[in-house]
Amino acid sequence: MKLSANEEYGVRCLVRLAYATEAGGALTIPEISQAEGVSPAYAAKILRVLRKGGFIKAARGKEGGYKLARPAGTIVIGHVLDALGGRLFESDFCDSHTGQATICTRSVDCSVRSLWRAVQVAVDQVLSKATLRDLLQNEREMNSWVRTIPGPSALRVM
């Protein structure tokens, strides 16, 4: 249960692009790679995932580069992370952790699965509320924003 490199750098690239798009310009791979301190090739790989996810659009040739595909306020960070690294607990998780058996020995009744679902809900509670626009603040403002996330009501959805 760790943040993957894809998730971290992917979100950072989006933040850079959001600032640039706000200022009316596009960013090229060399610009983004230098800003984040990663190689151009790796930046390109991450940007590809973001493009395929529909979050950014690219233009080739001179004056080309990347921009957000839609307003920052409509880009939900939870969706971005789904594209970059998958979910914490996916529906097929139990099927892929059966050991040598063909189905998990607890498939019909599993308290552990119930706990994982609860964790997933808690994570979604935060990430479904956060948009790229919310990340265009300084750290102190962001800390305040976080406190506005409503209760554990999402936990009651189950």
Place this chain on the structure above:
Amino acid sequence: MKLSANEEYGVRCLVRLAYATEAGGALTIPEISQAEGVSPAYAAKILRVLRKGGFIKAARGKEGGYKLARPAGTIVIGHVLDALGGRLFESDFCDSHTGQATICTRSVDCSVRSLWRAVQVAVDQVLSKATLRDLLQNEREMNSWVRTIPGPSALRVM
């Protein structure tokens, strides 16, 4: 941001051992490995982590095997996961995602870091409340238990 295999199988082994300890007996590696459908060698590897974490104790020789080191109600799942797979967002995370730079280009002010902290708090909110004892229920009972987790008050701790 995915559950690791260590985390999944580690918790499952603990649940098996909790049931066995309740019934007064110990479980051997072959027993546990067969119950979970993993190889004995792999079960042994996971059990080692749990032992080093102080959650279980082992006895060798005939009549040997594993038992919980302390009552299930005192074993917090959050602590177990820390031992098995580390935390979502560790304090040194930014230091290890600097690309080729020596420090992250945003080290002094990073809204993304603030969001990750919020996610970590949301996860801890659930996992610090859950003990191994809570997992000794069927899935339906566990779903009810999850709903009793108090609000997002933990989010205000920041």
Place this chain on the structure above:
DNA sequence: CCCAATCTGTACTTTATAGTCAAGATTGCC
């Protein structure tokens, strides 16, 4: 004391993720 049952530790192989490389395709400008 010897043997069988059991855990322990280290080293190994396999697979997934992280990160690189090079050739190709598009665009705009002259």
Place this chain on the structure above:
DNA sequence: GGCAATCTTGACTATAAAGTACAGATTGGG
């Protein structure tokens, strides 16, 4: 058309996580 800037793609290498193998150490029983 030709060139330079730019993105695109697939294959490649390196590192970390998952999973295996095996020799060694401990315990209890006959």
